[in-house]
Amino acid sequence: MENALSDLVQQQARAHALNRQIAELTVARGQAQQAYEGGVISLIEVRDADRELLAASDRRVQADADAARAAVASFRALGGGWTAPAPRPL
Secondary structure: OHHHHHHHHHHHHHHHHHHHHHHHHHHHHHHHHHHHHOOOOOHHHHHHHHHHHHHHHHHHHHHHHHHHHHHHHHHHHOOOOOOOOOOOOO
């Protein structure tokens, strides 16, 4: 059970860190777009910022899925997940 709870906490921390990274990359992407429009950088650099933002977003979705799996594992470790017996026919 301790491992399941530890995994849950780790996945939640990972998701929180990825949220911060996505926020920073969103700002960086906006700055890259402005620099491109000003003629300072090329479109390739804007697309690199897009790629980095998309990759971080993908990692965030994966972290959410991993956290959900860890939550289910924690629930099961605490005794959840049992199924009720099928009702007897009359």
